[in-house]
Amino acid sequence: MKPLLFGPPSRRLFGLYHAPEGPKPSDTAVLLCAPMGHEALRSHRFYRVLAIRLARRGMAVLRFDSHGAGDSPGADEDGELEGWRADVGEADRELRARSGAKRVIWFGARLGASLAVQAASVPGTQVDKLVLWEPVLDGAAYLQALRERHVKELEWSHALPDAGWRRAMLRDPDAFIDEAFGFAISPLLRRQLLALTPTDLVLPSGAEIVVVAKPDDRATQGWVAQQAAAGRHARWLALAHSLIWTSNPFPNNAMVPADALQQIAGELSE
Amino acid sequence: MSDFVETTELFGEAENLFGMLAVPAGARLGDIGCLVLNTGVNHRIGPHRINVKTARRLAGAGIPTLRFDLAGIGDSSAARSRHDFRTQAVEDMKSALDHLQSRHGLRRFLVFGICSGAENALAVALADPRVVGVLTFDGPMYLTRGVRLERKLRRMAAFPGNPAVRASYPWWRDLVQWLGQRDAAAGRRTLERLHLPMFAGGPSADEGAIFQGGDTAPVVSAAEYERRLLSLVDRGVAVSLMYSATYNARDRHNGMLSQLRGSPMFDRVQYRFWPDVDHTATTLAMQAKLLTAVEEWARGVALGGPGLRPSSAGSIVPTLARSPDREPRAPATV
Numbered sequence A: 001m002k003p004l005l006f007g008p009p010s011r012r013l014f015g016l017y018h019a020p021e022g023p024k025p026s027d028t029a030v031l032l033c034a035p036m037g038h039e040a041l042r043s044h045r046f047y048r049v050l051a052i053r054l055a056r057r058g059m060a061v062l063r064f065d066s067h068g069a070g071d072s073p074g075a076d077e078d079g080e081l082e083g084w085r086a087d088v089g090e091a092d093r094e095l096r097a098r099s100g101a102k103r104v105i106w107f108g109a110r111l112g113a114s115l116a117v118q119a120a121s122v123p124g125t126q127v128d129k130l131v132l133w134e135p136v137l138d139g140a141a142y143l144q145a146l147r148e149r150h151v152k153e154l155e156w157s158h159a160l161p162d163a164g165w166r167r168a169m170l171r172d173p174d175a176f177i178d179e180a181f182g183f184a185i186s187p188l189l190r191r192q193l194l195a196l197t198p199t200d201l202v203l204p205s206g207a208e209i210v211v212v213a214k215p216d217d218r219a220t221q222g223w224v225a226q227q228a229a230a231g232r233h234a235r236w237l238a239l240a241h242s243l244i245w246t247s248n249p250f251p252n253n254a255m256v257p258a259d260a261l262q263q264i265a266g267e268l269s270e
Numbered sequence B: 001m002s003d004f005v006e007t008t009e010l011f012g013e014a015e016n017l018f019g020m021l022a023v024p025a026g027a028r029l030g031d032i033g034c035l036v037l038n039t040g041v042n043h044r045i046g047p048h049r050i051n052v053k054t055a056r057r058l059a060g061a062g063i064p065t066l067r068f069d070l071a072g073i074g075d076s077s078a079a080r081s082r083h084d085f086r087t088q089a090v091e092d093m094k095s096a097l098d099h100l101q102s103r104h105g106l107r108r109f110l111v112f113g114i115c116s117g118a119e120n121a122l123a124v125a126l127a128d129p130r131v132v133g134v135l136t137f138d139g140p141m142y143l144t145r146g147v148r149l150e151r152k153l154r155r156m157a158a159f160p161g162n163p164a165v166r167a168s169y170p171w172w173r174d175l176v177q178w179l180g181q182r183d184a185a186a187g188r189r190t191l192e193r194l195h196l197p198m199f200a201g202g203p204s205a206d207e208g209a210i211f212q213g214g215d216t217a218p219v220v221s222a223a224e225y226e227r228r229l230l231s232l233v234d235r236g237v238a239v240s241l242m243y244s245a246t247y248n249a250r251d252r253h254n255g256m257l258s259q260l261r262g263s264p265m266f267d268r269v270q271y272r273f274w275p276d277v278d279h280t281a282t283t284l285a286m287q288a289k290l291l292t293a294v295e296e297w298a299r300g301v302a303l304g305g306p307g308l309r310p311s312s313a314g315s316i317v318p319t320l321a322r323s324p325d326r327e328p329r330a331p332a333t334v
Helices: A038-056 A081-099 A111-120 A139-156 A163-171 A187-194 A218-229 A258-269 B047-060 B085-104 B116-127 B145-161 B163-167 B170-181 B184-193 B205-210 B222-234 B255-260 B284-304
Strands: A002-006 A013-018 A028-033 A060-065 A103-109 A129-133 A208-213 A233-238 B004-011 B017-024 B032-036 B065-068 B108-114 B131-137 B238-243 B270-273 B308-310 B316-318
Touching: A002 A081, A002 B004, A013 A038, A013 A081, A028 A038, A028 A081, A028 A111, A038 A060, A038 A103, A038 A258, A038 B047, A060 A081, A081 A103, A081 A111, A081 A187, A103 A111, A103 A258, A111 A129, A129 A258, A139 A163, A139 A187, A163 B163, A208 A218, A208 A258, A218 A233, B004 B047, B004 B085, B017 B047, B017 B085, B032 B047, B032 B085, B032 B116, B032 B284, B047 B065, B047 B108, B047 B284, B065 B085, B085 B108, B085 B116, B108 B116, B108 B284, B116 B131, B116 B222, B131 B284, B145 B163, B145 B255, B163 B170, B170 B184, B222 B238, B222 B255, B238 B255, B238 B284, B255 B270
Parallel strands: A028 A060, A028 A103, A103 A129, A129 A208, A208 A233, B032 B065, B032 B108, B108 B131, B131 B238, B238 B270
Antiparallel strands: A002 A013, A013 A060, B004 B017, B017 B065, B308 B316
16 A cells, blocks of 8 residues: 555645555556545545455555545535546546556445546546446435434534524524535535536446445436436446445444445456 | 645554654744544544644644554554554554654654543553643543433433434334334334333443443543543643533533542643533534644643643643653553
């Protein structure tokens, strides 16, 4: 594992490069795109173990933090989708330059998956395969879910929670919208997320695409079917797992569910 | 242009430990730095990225700050030793101090930790004489039965009118699920609970659930905890013990350490309760308060000399002299 700070001086990004191990390096490299905010913290361990697994299979892997997230420079408030999409492209260039790989796969979970889809559609971008784990398709619903979870977290973290928090959330649409789980959501990021809809999220043509989601996630399944009907090389993979994206890491759910790791590592290794 | 610069740092045996160092931009480093520790199994950015914000804030204030992952957490590889967790954590923290000393010329250190990080902060302060300041947030609690009872009564009083308080009790959630949704498993759990005393003396499972780690007994007795803290202040270490509103909503007379009320220790350490900040400073407003307090404390220690004590008003003033360094104490283990 090699820690990196890469990208232009005005927008350096933090990354961890896992060089391929073993005598026969693969010609495939994998870029891991992290989710946003608390979900990135929550899935950090999964990403690390996944990267180590893939490197042991001979693949070069780069995981990175977008600007204003994780270890990368920038404050929470600086985070916004357009810049984050560009960061995916920058990380892809870094991975290709370091690995010399002929074939590159992108993996993303949650908003990291949505960003990967958008970044893959940027003209001139060449991605051979996309593996998307529970992509955020509906930004408004995502923001609302984060908002509810934020209030629940506040209630759980106080011996005597303020009953007014929940009332405010239910009555006032502007309450608890500028942060989620201790991570700032700028007005720009909020507007961008509100504009994110399944209709606007179009899979790139030419790449093989695997969308991994829970068996009962009909919305995602329907989206994949629509994309496939529109000529995209997309397929759906049902995966039940115990990871709760918005929980803290410890209460009764695995940090790295073995079945999820196995399935996703398998998809990235094919 | 920011007032700090960050670098990646690999250190320890076989460079198995990883962290990020923030240093003041363009300034010549002094001899004092800070460690910011993992909270639970969260990696080095900390819950809500609080460690990143802390390190940058302190570096901007002139104090180089390393936030890093203990062995086996985040991006640090597991240790090859067979040490128990606490012993290994102390070894890792000492490796971090060694690294900052040999590579960056720092000789004295502050340590800041939340929850499990607080216990680790105390452990390394006891074990390494280079530590001159330790700030713990929601570290060990030593509560009297009176404080527990007062807390319980407040929560009971809020129970009828506050859905969030009701929902914090697993037995209530199970009861609602059983009666409302005919959940058989919830019903079984409810019936199993019927034989349990509701008002046992110790913390209930419900209390434990609301305070992460609150369901576990402290590592050492209250008397031993006091002795350890006094040994630190005798050595000239500035000790700040901060507590959030997660376990208890109010605090009177050093309530989180109520078993130690009357101890001379309270004249020599800073004790601070935050009625408006929770266990991991969940909101941005809470973070702003905590970050300001940490920076003020760190500045006070760094600029005020090797030892500090609280004034009667709670602000920090320098002590007059530093006691001779003691032999490193055996770290606490769990």
